[in-house]
Amino acid sequence: METPLESRAGWARWQRAWWYHAMQYGQTWRGSVAGTVLFPIFYLAAMGVGVGHLVAAHTGLVQGQTYLHFIAPSLLVTTAMQLGEGESLWPVLAAVKWVRTYHAAVSTPLEPEDVLVGKLTWVATRSLAGGIVYTVVIGAFGALHSWWALTLPLLSVLTTLAFAGPLVAYATTAESDASFSTLYRFAFVPMFLFSATFFPVASYPGYLRPLVQLVPLYHAVALGRAAAVGSGAPAALAAHLLVLVALTVAGVLVGRRTIRRRLVD
Amino acid sequence: MSETILEAHGLVKRFGDFEAVRGIDVSIARGESFGFLGPNGAGKTSTMRMISAVSAPTSGSIRIFGLDPTTDGPAVRSRLGVVPQEDNLELELSVRLNLEMFGRYFDLPRRVIRERTRELLAFAQLSERAEDRVDDLSGGMKRRLTIARALINQPELLILDEPTTGLDPQARHLLWDRLYRLKRDGVTLIVTTHYMDEAEQLCDRLVVMDHGRIVAEGAPRALIEQHSSREVVELRFSTDSHEEFLDVLAPFAPRVEALPDRALLYVDDGDATLHDIHASGLTPASALVRRSSLEDVFLRLTGRTLVD
Ligand SMILES: Nc1ncnc2c1ncn2[C@@H]1O[C@H](COP(=O)(O)OP(=O)(O)OP(=O)(O)O)[C@@H](O)[C@H]1O
Numbered sequence: 001m002e003t004p005l006e007s008r009a010g011w012a013r014w015q016r017a018w019w020y021h022a023m024q025y026g027q028t029w030r031g032s033v034a035g036t037v038l039f040p041i042f043y044l045a046a047m048g049v050g051v052g053h054l055v056a057a058h059t060g061l062v063q064g065q066t067y068l069h070f071i072a073p074s075l076l077v078t079t080a081m082q083l084g085e086g087e088s089l090w091p092v093l094a095a096v097k098w099v100r101t102y103h104a105a106v107s108t109p110l111e112p113e114d115v116l117v118g119k120l121t122w123v124a125t126r127s128l129a130g131g132i133v134y135t136v137v138i139g140a141f142g143a144l145h146s147w148w149a150l151t152l153p154l155l156s157v158l159t160t161l162a163f164a165g166p167l168v169a170y171a172t173t174a175e176s177d178a179s180f181s182t183l184y185r186f187a188f189v190p191m192f193l194f195s196a197t198f199f200p201v202a203s204y205p206g207y208l209r210p211l212v213q214l215v216p217l218y219h220a221v222a223l224g225r226a227a228a229v230g231s232g233a234p235a236a237l238a239a240h241l242l243v244l245v246a247l248t249v250a251g252v253l254v255g256r257r258t259i260r261r262r263l264v265d
Numbered sequence: 266m267s268e269t270i271l272e273a274h275g276l277v278k279r280f281g282d283f284e285a286v287r288g289i290d291v292s293i294a295r296g297e298s299f300g301f302l303g304p305n306g307a308g309k310t311s312t313m314r315m316i317s318a319v320s321a322p323t324s325g326s327i328r329i330f331g332l333d334p335t336t337d338g339p340a341v342r343s344r345l346g347v348v349p350q351e352d353n354l355e356l357e358l359s360v361r362l363n364l365e366m367f368g369r370y371f372d373l374p375r376r377v378i379r380e381r382t383r384e385l386l387a388f389a390q391l392s393e394r395a396e397d398r399v400d401d402l403s404g405g406m407k408r409r410l411t412i413a414r415a416l417i418n419q420p421e422l423l424i425l426d427e428p429t430t431g432l433d434p435q436a437r438h439l440l441w442d443r444l445y446r447l448k449r450d451g452v453t454l455i456v457t458t459h460y461m462d463e464a465e466q467l468c469d470r471l472v473v474m475d476h477g478r479i480v481a482e483g484a485p486r487a488l489i490e491q492h493s494s495r496e497v498v499e500l501r502f503s504t505d506s507h508e509e510f511l512d513v514l515a516p517f518a519p520r521v522e523a524l525p526d527r528a529l530l531y532v533d534d535g536d537a538t539l540h541d542i543h544a545s546g547l548t549p550a551s552a553l554v555r556r557s558s559l560e561d562v563f564l565r566l567t568g569r570t571l572v573d
């Protein structure tokens with residue numbers, strides 16, 4: 001019970017936190033929406049069609065697919081990953097340290113957990129919208145072959161959360177952003193390039209192949225490819241899914257503690 | 266007689282090994298305006314954060330509206346207004362959206378949010394700047410917006426941590442006027458401040474804090490009577506250190522204090538003392554007789570001046 005019900009709008013507390021992010025996004029949505037629609041088109045045209053011609057001339061098919069078909073799901077999940085990364089480091093540190101807008105939020109009825117859930121559901125919302133746009137664009141390029149492709153927007157959400165969960169938890173413990181660019185340089189960029197994103201695992205040297213499996217993005221890429229063609233070994237797919245779900249859950253569980261410590265101690 | 270709105274016992278806040286608040290007891294009645302005074306680092310903000318139902322006490326107990334904030338935080342905070350020491354406005358959003366956003370945090374219906382936003386914009390004299398980004402406002406305007414924002418839920422208890430720091434004198438007086446009105450409407454006020462005149466003006470009752478403890482409590486006038494003399498003679502000599510004059514001045518008053526820029530003599534009859542001083546051949550560069558203030562209480566209790 002907060003105030004008498006008749007004078008309330010009736011939103012759950014995490015929804016109010018979600019709304020805050022929506023409002024903030026409302027300030028810049030024009031540029032952002034244009035990017036969300038145009039980047040997939042640019043990416044697929046340049047990498048899929050452009051590079052795809054070279055690949056076709058030199059190699060032929062990649063794992064039985066044209067290069068466009070091979071990389072289209074990769075581009076969707078890497079974009080989802082980048083959304084998770086970009087939303088979770090600097091914006092969160094700003095909110096808990098520089099501008100302290102999360103401190104403002106917890107001086108109202110909101111609890112730290114509400115702020116966390118509001119943030120993650122907002123990032124998930126954007127990822128869902130981006131995932132839908134991407135799926136439509138991939139379809140328009142003729143790179144979808146299965147009804148399973150309809151799950152791609154959900155994979156986008158899960159991929160974003162698998163990164164945003166742990167990274168938000170981490171950012172709420174940070175005192176400065178010094179480590180953030182290091183993360184980009186030595187973790188995110190290599191992950192983007194070497195998760196069987198742009199060439200199949202088979203083309204890595206043998207000793208590196210098991211290493212690729214340790215990279216979270218690899219599992220998202222594998223799931224994306226399976227969804228686009230509608231086939232894959234169920235056990236392997238379940239394992240991929242488990243990795244992403246585990247990262248998300250771990251992020252939320254740790255984040256609940258770290259954000260509480262940061263905001264109310 | 267009057268209902269207790271906030272009660273705290275043995276409040277302690279520890280950060281690692283450091284004890285910022287070391288056992289505080291306060292009881293505040295509904296409708297009262299209550300002050301926390303203290304030098305930098307005394308533990309005022311740490312205390313305010315605990316009684317705002319935001320930070321959990323390391324030990325001790327708090328009841329606000331009869332509720333325990335550690336278990337009923339959202340319910341307690343829905344009836345509080347909090348003005349933090351440092352503004353934490355959303356800089357990229359407009360003035361209006363900052364208010365609306367807080368209305369949403371309190372789950373107010375849209376119609377109510379719109380109405381109160383309009384009233385509070387006028388209250389903070391920011392109606393003309395409603396659509397501007399907060400980042401573009403002056404420091405004083407941001408402060409006024411933070412205060413207006415704390416009123417969006419029409420709180421029963423308003424907690425203000427140094428509300429007028431950064432405001433010009435006119436804006437300060439305007440804010441005092443607004444706070445009087447809220448008080449008249451039955452809102453309970455808790456304030457910290459570095460300004461003694463503010464404390465004397467605003468507070469029915471106050472505590473002086475030092476090193477995490479309460480060192481005195483009472484109404485402003487009563488504290489002055491209890492801890493200081495009736496009048497104070499302030500002398501300035503052309504010297505680098507007023508300490509040198511302590512011995513010379515000692516015979517003229519029961520208590521003499523040297524500050525970097527002046528010497529203070531605590532006496533009952535200031536004019537008589539000043540007369541004696543001049544008669545003895547001492548030639549201060551300037552001299553002034555005034556009534557004792559909270560500033561003197563503060564100096565007496567903590568050995569420090571408030572505004573350094
Ligand atoms: N989060 C924190 N971690 C560690 N120490 C802290 C923290 N917050 C406050 N302190 C310490 O606790 C002490 C009391 O700080 P507090 O901010 O409560 O003082 P204050 O009376 O409000 O001072 P001021 O008048 O400067 O605002 C200070 O020594 C401060 O350094």
Ligand SMILES: [Mg+2]
Pocket residue numbers: 309310311350426
């Ligand atoms: Mg303070």
